[in-house]
Amino acid sequence: MIELSTTISNYEQLIRTDISSYDALYLGDVSCPLYPNNFCSNSEDLEKTISYLKQLNKKCYLRLYAVPENKDMDWMKELIKRAIELKVDAFEVHNLGVLLLLRDLNNTIPIHFGVFGNIYTIETIKVLQKYGVSRVQPSPELSIEESIFIKDETPIETTFVVHGKIPLVASETCFIMEQNGNDESNCGFACSKDHWLTRQQGEWSMKDTGRMTISGKDLCMAEHIVDLLEKGVKNFLIQSHGESSEFIETTGAIYKEIIQKAINKEDIYYTDKIEILSALAHEGLCNGYYFGLTGQDYYKRDSND
Structure with a gap:
């Protein structure tokens, strides 16, 4: 079965967004537990969210905080217990300590x-599988060939x-707060606005979202x-951290259409779709590292449309 998924940070974002193109949602901002009503750190909205998605x-996958410290383990344990009670479809883990915590809770x-x-x-x-891992996301630095080899x-x-x-x-700390000379106790969620790290002459750029730095260009496949x-x-993910509804x-509608037409062996016309995706990309499109180069380039498919 083919699955198209994306990421949603909190309930407010969920209810104002048309998610009809997606088969599954990864719930939460894994970079910052302070983000308002973050599914990763706040269980209050989980019950109604899971009910709504069901x-x-x-499918609903709960993302767990990616860079926890020792002090975070107690509240993460309570969050996990609640999510187990509510029967989320999966946990997304980025940290070996959290993986062991799930094992200790008999997940x-x-x-x-x-x-x-x-x-x-x-x-x-193979090691991760022994601890209950059933799906992985290969490093974005890998080429298509390397990722396909892992899949196979x-x-x-x-x-x-x-x-x-x-x-x-x-x-574990917020770059935006540090740059502004503030500590996180005075956080005004400046991460809700765009912050760009750009080299002179526009040679490259990155986007900073507080505790996470992401590429400037949008990977587009x-x-x-x-x-x-x-x-x-079979499992396709649209990374939407810090993006609008x-x-x-x-993006969900475009990729859903392409996937369905590909499965049905129908003609696919890309020009208009790429133009729309380009308009949404602040710094342009790229193919990441999938073709073994720097991650900045975009290779257009040979076609007449």
Whole structure:
């Protein structure tokens, strides 16, 4: 079964966004537990969120904080217990300590190992499987060939990110607050506005969202979905951290249409779709590291449309 998923930070974002194109949602901002009503750190909205998604026949995966300190483990334990009671469809984990915490809590819910888990080899995946991991997201630094090799040779599922800014690093402190000379006790959620790190002459840029730095350009694999499907890829993720509802809705609709037409062997016309996706990309489109280069370039599919 083909699955198209994306990320949603909190209930407010969920209810104002049309998620009809998606089969599953990854719930929470894994970079900052202080983010308002973050699913990663606040269980209050989980029950109504899960109920809402189940009514829509959507799977819900709870993302767990990516860079916890020792002091975070107690509240994370309570959050996990509540999510187990509510029967989320999976946990997304980025940290070995959290993975062991799930084991200690006798968790039987599937576990997905996320982008900050730094998955490069199938040997790592074999170890993770022993601790209940059932799906992994390979490092974004890997090429398509390397990621496909992992998919083919590993005993568990693999997720492929096909659109959105590439997560580069997560920190336990907020870069934006530090730059403004404030500490996080005075956080006004400046991360809700765009903050760009740009080299002179516009050679490259990155986006900072507080505790997470992501690429400036948007990874776009819309023109390569057919090839990925032919290679047996089944789990497609649109990375929407820090993006608007318009971004989530528009990208989801485009990729859903491409996937459905590819499955049905129908003609796919890319020009208009790429123009729309380009308009949503502040710094332009790229293919990330999927083609083995720097991550800044975009390769257009050979076509006449």
